[in-house]
Amino acid sequence: MSFSNQHIFNLLFEAIPEGAIIANDQQLIIASNSVAEQIFGYEKEELVNQHLNILVPLKYQSNHKTHFSNFLKNKTIQNINYELNLYGIAKNNKKFPLEISLNPFEIDKKLFVIALIIDITNRKEADKKIKNLNTKLEKTIKEKTAELKNTIKQLKEVNINLKREIKKRIEGEAKIKKALQKEQELNSLKTKFLSLVSHEFKTPLSGILTSSMLLDKYKLSNQQDKRDKHIETITQKVHYLNNILNDFLSIESIESSNVNYKFTTFNLSKIVNEVVYNANMLLKNGQKINISTDTNDYVLHQDEKILELILSYLLYNAIKYSLENTTIDIEIYQDSESTIFKFIDEGIGIPKNDQKFIFNRYFRAENVLNIQGTGIGLNIVKSHLENLGGSITFESIEHKGSIFIIKLPLNKKL
Structure with a gap:
């Protein structure tokens, strides 16, 4: 085989980072670079004029001949993945896994194949x-x-x-x-x-x-x-x-719609005092709860226990997501039809992008993932309020605080 500009060819051939072997259509090796010789353990030009079978383990040689012939007929570039468990054999008879890419080409109407070979022993290990x-x-x-x-x-x-x-x-x-x-x-x-x-x-x-x-x-x-x-x-x-x-x-x-709401008429101050009393045990250093309204004259016809649960959820959240030495304000007032509760904190707030998901079950804002919680409390509150004819809304600015607003009918009609 002859090549023009032989010196340039040799330089380029040696520059290939993979092991490179050129064989003719009779499967005889006509050239190999130093990387290929190193992979298979041969001296310089020791592989020239050798049959390709010298590099193929005995058990694979019969299949190799068929695959090589089919490849020459198709004449297309073919990458053979290492997951197919291909193996080569070195001069010292040591078998090792390899990955190979075959590329056909013609010179002077003679067909040749260049094989690019990578020893993947380390990858397999x-x-x-x-x-x-x-x-x-x-x-x-x-x-x-x-x-x-x-x-x-x-x-x-x-x-x-x-x-x-x-x-x-x-x-x-x-x-x-x-x-x-x-x-x-x-x-x-x-x-x-x-x-x-x-x-x-x-x-x-x-x-x-x-x-x-x-x-x-x-x-x-x-x-x-x-x-x-x-x-x-x-x-x-x-x-x-x-x-x-x-x-x-x-x-x-x-x-499952198995909530049995029990409606009674009660004084609101009883519920508020109980919720605040229990919440005081959870306060952080320097935190305090401020109630700006006297609720002794406020009377509701609602489910007393569910209302206590709702108020507790919101107050506990305000405590949990606020820092030390902050104040949590509770504002309560009534109009002709409703009782309105406002929980105002100076906490970490809710990121703007998370606010539309805040009532979704199991959802937790990205800035509270390192704080204990299940992400279902606000979903429960919203569900109970809707069943009781009420509603919940909020305003929040990250790093500044949140305001949660509950609106509940004065009298729930059975």
């Missing part, structure tokens, strides 16, 4: 390592899932042992038992529940388990303060977990 890591990861996930189930089982045992000492714990335990008895309802929520709040359970469950184990270590009478500290921790964690479960049960009741 990396793929194997990744596969092994994935296997280990799947195993770890299964183990962690089993640990979570075991932790939940231990939580039930802790609840039974402590329910005589903690009043609020008794309420939470009763609701959990009631939820467990409704197995059909719980199963319908299971998938969404686990995917959304499994991470919300891990931290409080760990705290409960740790405190319950430490309680056994403080048996002396002068260690009551330490016992009280751990009991308080358990109470807070159980209360948080109980609230999450209550949220999901509320959604199920609303969806």
